[in-house]
Amino acid sequence: MGGTMDGTRKRRRGNTRQRIQDVALELFAEQGYEKTSLREIAECLDVTKAALYYHFKTKEEILVSIFEDLSRPIEELIEWGRQQPHSLETKQEIIRRYSEALTGAAPLFRFMQENQATIRELRIGEMFKTRMLGLRDILMDPDADLVDQVRCVSALFTMHAGMHVLQDVESDPEEKRKAVLEVATDLITQAHRGSGGG
Amino acid sequence: MGGTMDGTRKRRRGNTRQRIQDVALELFAEQGYEKTSLREIAECLDVTKAALYYHFKTKEEILVSIFEDLSRPIEELIEWGRQQPHSLETKQEIIRRYSEALTGAAPLFRFMQENQATIRELRIGEMFKTRMLGLRDILMDPDADLVDQVRCVSALFTMHAGMHVLQDVESDPEEKRKAVLEVATDLITQAHRGSGGG
Amino acid sequence: MGGTMDGTRKRRRGNTRQRIQDVALELFAEQGYEKTSLREIAECLDVTKAALYYHFKTKEEILVSIFEDLSRPIEELIEWGRQQPHSLETKQEIIRRYSEALTGAAPLFRFMQENQATIRELRIGEMFKTRMLGLRDILMDPDADLVDQVRCVSALFTMHAGMHVLQDVESDPEEKRKAVLEVATDLITQAHRGSGGG
Amino acid sequence: MGGTMDGTRKRRRGNTRQRIQDVALELFAEQGYEKTSLREIAECLDVTKAALYYHFKTKEEILVSIFEDLSRPIEELIEWGRQQPHSLETKQEIIRRYSEALTGAAPLFRFMQENQATIRELRIGEMFKTRMLGLRDILMDPDADLVDQVRCVSALFTMHAGMHVLQDVESDPEEKRKAVLEVATDLITQAHRGSGGG
DNA sequence: TATGAATGAGCGTTCATTCAT
DNA sequence: AATGAATGAACGCTCATTCAT
16 A cells, blocks of 8 residues: 555665654654654554564664664763863863764754653663763863853753754754854853862 | 632632642643643542543643643733833843742743643643743844844753752752852843843 | 443443453353453443443453452351361361352353463462462361372362363253262362371 | 484474474463463574464464374373273273373473363364363263263363372372372272272 | 543554565 | 564553533
8 A cells, every 4th residue: 555566665675674763753853752653653654563563672662772873973972071181172172062963863852852751751861861961070060169060051951952942043053053052162161160260 | 828708719618620730730740741641630639530520621721720820920020021121130130030930830840841842732832932932022132143042042941941950969949049040140141241232 | 332222221330340240251261361352341241441441450350350259258168167177077068068169150160270371370370379278278188198188189170170071961060060079078088088097 | 312314304404393392382381372472482492483484384283283292192092092991900001001191291281281261262172172082981981970970080180180280299290190190090990880880 | 519430542562474585 | 494574453451531410
């Protein structure tokens, strides 16, 4: 039913797993995790629900696999950051690269941002939290002034939320990204001065 | 409270409606809207599901009613703000009062923050968005520099998310609130200077 | 769909729970627990699957409730037996009463007999085992000769299985029951003599 | 058994078929037929489900093949018994050999015992029943007293169930087997006397 | 002001089976 | 001799909602 002779059926062998991830992320980001049913995903792909279970053990596993695949650059970034001196320059560089990494996986992070309640009780909740704490440890002096701690958190939040929230503002995405990055860098810089330079 | 003879006659005896709202908000905030079933709410209150339908037409209506009741101070704040001159002092005052209002309805705003995907397709999604745009119009010059626009949005986000995110940080809530407020005020102030004084 | 105006619909209010148990037991006994789906039970009763869940929390709970209701006489019998002297007369009386109790809940015990593998991992598995050990402790001297122990177990098994297995033998059920009882009594008596009388 | 050059050439290399039967029986006996999925069997063997279908046409066929292979000694025993005079000595000899045969295929008979409801609607249900009737015809005079008929059936049941049921009793298996055999022989002997000797 | 009883739709998941390779 | 990929049917279960009482 659908695509019987035009090769669309044949050609999709071997990449079904990837296609499931793509469609799933799109729907998860658009409608949320809970409101997206496996039936819906399967229909979009013109396969049966059971086919999804050939490739993934559970619904949650689909999400986990997406998260692992797409957030790998971020994990590597954190790993890299951990080994640098905690200087202002490092922090600024981290923020800059983080902004790029986020842009590369925008739908995933939009999803994370908008489904926090759901995620909290899923495996990726813990994964994400761990990553964030890793980032925080790099960007922030644990003995810093409370206000400066807030600035750091605020910088991260600004980057996470910034893009999707400015959707109704015109001007192209790259410009927006740079604006968001500038604000975040400011916050990080101020926080660093506050605790470091006195 | 205990209005025995005052004008609040209607809401006097039979506080079930209120209790439903209280429990619902607690559960919504804790587990998310979708994962909280009416059965669960009813069980917490030791009534039947059908009883909920005596007081509210739908599940969504419970949420709407909570939102309307708890976010009234914010609506009034915006109304007030609209009539003030768009000076820096006004903006700072708005932010200050907003911080207080948020604290007064913390679970609701934690819920809003963590259930954005869900809320988007609910009535309160539109309501909330309208409120936020109202706030933005007060805090922000529409012709402002993109970076300053981001600062404004960032200030709001910082306040919305700030409290729940700093949960693992020690120090008492009121101190945290003040720290968050300071960062937000900074951002608003910078944004104002940028577009106004530049 | 079925019985719109003839009162069959109205009359069944209030006894649905019982009707579920009746139909479920019939089907469980006929086809086995696993092969009997809730859909099937519901269809027999002309209600929806969801209706079953109003009355019982899970499929297993339906079975447990049947077991508890129908095996109560047996529990009481064991309770009574525990307080008697462990004389031959008591044992024979127990066996006699047990035979009657089994007949009163024949479909349930046919089910238990034929679904042991299934039952083993269900709650009633443990319940049943406990009951049986209770019975055994009354009928059997723990220090008895191994052969006499087998006789006791054999007596119980004979009663459990006897009735259903003789289905293709003609002659009326009550006669069969008495024949089975006689064999069981013989076994118990021999066992008692063996260990007691030397 | 390293049959390098003897007549068992066919079954030599590629013992997968055998391994499937072994694992399947183990799982069927442990968890029941319905609760054991082909996926599970395949995983145990570290092959795919499809591989099972290379060796057997259906799930049921796996079971049938196990039954046929393992119960062949019993079929032969019955065949032998049919040609003997129906004397007491023959009956006792049958019972004795049957006990040995059961021990040689204990897991299969434990399975048969515990999955009667399932088996009834499978091909081996009929097969098993036929065998049992064959045995009964040898052990039992069709005109015998009802009580003696019960004794015969009871003897068979005792042997089928005896071993697995005494699992919590200590003492070694061979001793148990002998005890069970003794009880069964007693029953058969009594039955023979009853109908034969008047 | 509530309850008891039920429904219809849907969910995530599992199963035995098939078939081209 | 076996795999990779998929299917169709069914399953147990939960949900928001309804309505007579």
